[in-house]
Amino acid sequence: MARDIVAKDRHDRKYGMAVDTAGAIARALEKAYRQGFEDNRVGRPSQSQEPAAQDGPLDWALIPPRPRNAFWSICLFTLGHGESPSEMGYLAAATTERGTPGWRLVVPGLSYHDKSIGEKTIIPLVRLGLIEPALDEPHCLVVSTRGAQTWWLFHARGGRYPEDLTDV
Known part of the structure; x- marks a missing residue:
């Protein structure tokens, strides 16, 4: 709340x-x-919130703001939206404009800008289980099953970022 x-x-x-x-x-x-x-x-016992299951979708509002913006862009270009799913893309290790470690979004068939996403923005997404190392190429990151479930749940609830956060 x-x-x-x-x-x-x-x-x-x-x-x-x-x-x-x-x-x-x-x-x-x-x-x-x-x-x-x-x-x-x-006489009801008070509700005790159980920790969220690590394998189910995560509520969109629980993703920190900067990683949420990055996750939105990553999912939009790798998973697509609505009836038009996109090709599978991935994050490749890169260096940011400031020379710090980061990740660059790579989507086959699309010329996406070369701006890198900082490593400190991606780390919370990995910790939350929304992004994981690719099975075939461990030096690349992809949207995990939980990340995809979170993205599709976001779309099922309306999928208009950031307006979905204003329902309070």
Whole structure:
């Protein structure tokens, strides 16, 4: 819930819309307070969130902002969207403009710009299991099964980035 509030706040500020972050936080706290009393009155044990399964899709809002932007671009060019899936692409090791380690998106048949994605942007995607080393070429990265499931779940929910984060 907190990530949704922060994501909506950032989006609204970016596009010059009115922001009521304090009100959204207050409403979320009041809702949790009422839910706690209701659970206690009925005798239900409080909900304990179990950690997300490592093999299922990840909620889009749980991906950190900069890696989420990179993941969106990677998936758009490697998996495609809607009824037109793209050819399988991959990330090849490269050096960024600043000379730091990074990754360059390679998609057969498309001339994608040569701008590299920084390694520190890709590392969270690997840790979350959204991107993994390719089986046949371990020095290349590809979108994992979990990453593909996350991408298609994102599209099933509307798939319009970043508007999907403003449903709070």
